[in-house]
Amino acid sequence: IADTLNNPAGQIANLTELPLILRHAALRAGRRQDVASLRGRDWIAWLNASSGKTLFDDEAAALIDQLPYATPTSLAVLRDEPRTQKLLDASQTWVREHRAAV
Template sequence: MTTNTGLAPLQPENVNPLMASLSEPSLPDSISWMPNAPGWYCLLFLLFCLLLHRIYLRVQTYIANTYRRAALVELEQLSLESLTGERASLERLPQLLRRTALYAYPRAEIAPLTGIDWEKWLDQHCTKRPFSSGFSKSELSGVLAQLAYSPAASLTEEKRKAIMENVALWIKHHEVSHD
């Protein structure tokens, strides 16, 4: 019979006596994600400043384009009114287009323009769909002046859709210095 003297714990017979006195090694500290060199802090600060600047520019562009969103909402209302047959909605279309242009460009540049000159100016500031040369001369050339000044002007459904589409594209894609 073996007696326990309290000096050493009882060992099973198949364990190496030299290994019994070893202890488990401690794990190394976890690797920190914070950089050690001060240059990295400068780089992180510059990246943070760049991110803030980009956010600032996006917000400024969003604010500067508020007039576009308002014009598109009004155009949608005019489109719905014209579908119901209200003639006044088509008469307000040139006013909407000119008002939108006045928000984006100086009054002195826009106020003297009428007729074909106005349509050519619209073409110069948005190349997506031209007003003056995009259609045959008999179709929609001069239709803005016709809608603005002639209460008896009538448009077919195709012409109405085409002019609404042109106005919407111009409002969305005209080029301004803040874009």
């Protein structure tokens, strides 16, 4: 999962996949019935709780919600925004450090 996020050649495409990557990793780590239905603030709270730290803030939550629907033009702009790098860093940290079954 972290390799997918680190691939600079496909980083724009990977941005749209980031929410799905996090969801798949969470489903493998947690109890499906606890993770599958989480959305919005509840989803972000679960991600933070399973990492033991606050990696994702409200800005990250909004970006996670926006990414699957982003156009190629908006992705090109998002790629260079500091909030996007912050989200990528938080996601990589979460993938490395999260704990199962919060």
